[in-house]
Structures are given as C-alpha cells and as structure tokens.
Amino acid sequence: MSAGDIGPVLVAAAGSSSLRLTVFGDDGQVLAEHHSASAPGEDVSGPLRHLLAHAPSPAAVGHRIVHGGPGLRSHVLVDDEIRAALRSVADLAPLHVPPALTVLDSARKLLPDVPHAACFDTVFHAGLPAAAREYAVPATWREEYGMRRYGFHGLSYSWALGRTAELLGQRPQQLHLVITHLGGGCSACAVRNGTSVDTTMGFTPLEGLVMCRRSGSVDPGALTWLQTRHRLSADDIEDALNHRSGLLGLSGTSDDTRDLVRSRAAGDERAALALDVFTHHCRRGIAAMAASLDRLDALVFTGEIGEDQPEVREEVCTRLTALGLTGGLRTPDDASRPAIVSGPGADIPIVMVPTGEARQIDHETRALLRGL
Secondary structure: OOHHHOOOEEEEEEOOOOEEEEEEOOOOOEEEEEEEOOOOOOOOHHHHHHHHHOOOOOOEEEEEEOOOOOOOOOOEEOOHHHHHHHHHHHHHOOOOHHHHHHHHHHHHHHOOOOOEEEEEOOHHHOOOOHHHHOOOOOHHHHHHOOOOOOOOOHHHHHHHHHHHHHHHOOOHHHOEEEEEEEOOOEEEEEEEOOEEEEEOOOOOOOOOOOOOOOOOOOOHHHHHHHHHHOOOOHHHHHHHHHHOOHHHHHHOOOOOHHHHHHHHHOOOHHHHHHHHHHHHHHHHHHHHHHOOOOOOOEEEEEHHHHHHOHHHHHHHHHOOHHHOOOOOOOOOOOOOOOEEOOOOOOOOOEEEOOOOHHHHHHHHHHHHHHOO
C-alpha cells in the first residue's frame, strides 16, 4: 500500500490542558483542524463531530498517548486488548493519559469502522541503555514495581531529528545531537546515531528541567521533609509540583516566557529570577545530555518556547561556550520552517525546528497502515 492510497488521517492530541484535532491529507497538507486551550472533558464528541462535519472522512485516526508503560514499546493499532492495556498505564502520567483515553474512546465510538493508532511519546526512548534507564533504588522497586526511567516528548524528538537531518544534509543515523523540547513541558534528549541514549524526563513527565507549571527535578529528601515536618500529603505535594511550580511558582504571575521577558524588561525581579532559573536548568540539562555523545553535531530547539522565544535560545547558548556553542543567534525569516539560527562560521550549528508532533503521528499512523 502506498502513502497515496491511505487517504485523510485525523490526528488527536489531547494534552493536560489542551485538545488539538488535525486532519492531514496524503501529501501532509492540513485539511481541517480544531484547537481548544482547555483539557478534554468527559464528553469530547462535540468537537469531534464538529470537525468531522467540516472535513473529509478520515481513513484512520492517530492518537497521541504520552505513556506506553513497560509493555507498549512500539506504536500500535488499537483493539480492545490494547485499550485494556492502556488503562493500566494511566496512573503513570495522570495529567496526560486519561484525557487522551477519553478522546480515544469517543473517536472509536464515532468512527468504529476505521483503524485507530496509539502513538506513544515513550517509544523513542524504548532502547535507552541500562545506565540511563535505571534508578539507583532497591531491586524490589525496580523489578516488582517497575520503577525505571521512560522518557517523553518522543514524537517531538522523532520529528525534530528527521527535519534536522534534512537541514544538515545527513541521515539521522549519522548524527550525534542534543535536542531540547521547550513547551508547557520541557526536556532534553541525547541522540546518538539516530537513537535516544539519554533524556532528562524519567518515570513521569515531572522529572528534569524546570517547566511552565511543573517543578522539574527536586531533591527527594525535600519532599519527604515536607511530608514529615510540615505534614503535607502526597496529593498536596503532587498538585503543587505539577500545577503551581515552574515558571509560575517562581514568578508568581505567569507561566508564559513571553510575559516574563516583557516583565523582566519592566524591572520585575521575580520574572527575571524565573527566566534565570529556567535557562540555567536548560543549560544544565543540555550539558548533561552531551555527556552521552562522542561529539555534538548540532543543538536543536523545538517546542513552543524553543521555536517562538529567541531570548531563551540566546540566553541558553551564550553561556554554553564549554560545549563550543556561541550566542549571537539570528531569528529565522520564516518561523514555520526548520532553520539554522547560529551565526555564520559557528563551529556547531544551532537549529530551530517548529513543533511537529501532530505530523509525526500522521507519519507513524500511515506507517502502521502500510504494514498491514
């Protein structure tokens, strides 16, 4: 089956605070789309029905599922057995998986006669080496409870890797890259010869870099101290770390870097602190990922902040001279296309790739159908 035989594909990407529905044609063109800046409710059939009424009938639906757990290590067509397996991993990413499953169930009811594909962010990191995968915790936790590092943002990394290879005129298997996805969630990844070998996110999407509302890594001793000394419950701590931390917790005003850049220019010291902490953790994460590579062929920025916030890119790169990176970055003329943003003569290219998770899901769904 060729790509041209498949027809339109509906991509459903349900996040912790958004719902994006996009219909792609065979040549990648967007035929219809819907975006809601709020988490999917229990009934998402309304937005789905509205989109389907104004779009070509899809031949398949691809769903973004953040966490595949230990058992789902490749993208897969959904049947009742796979749907049952997905229920068992929902608590590993409670902000992300339950909304996605709500959308999956609604879409399967509305479109029962077309294939539905589950595309996982964890698949890109399925081959993490043991040194990057394992936590140094008791064997019972690792072997009986399944506590290990999974990594996330894999669909974004897959897309960014492919576009970077095209831009540099090389195959993905030739490249050693650090890719950083900066958006509502933030992470960095080491890619060696086209394969993820380390990443900053771990068992859940909470570990690693400072994010918009998520804390990133925090000393686990501090968390047990909050429980024993200040009597905070596990629910209190989880809520604070996921919803009231990160850029919002540091600034007290906004989780949006665009707001914080403006506020810093107006003299807001807390906004300045938030940006300083954010970019410091980005640099630290990038440097840590570089330790898993033999060389650094390029540093890649993607995600909403990575593509839209030149001030963040500049502040990260200016202070990474130890890795051979430099500042003086340029803003691309067309922000909708991948671009090299480092200055002329830079030893290591710095690349910006617009976010492409939905397009990668379209690609993976078509690949599954061609394999039937």
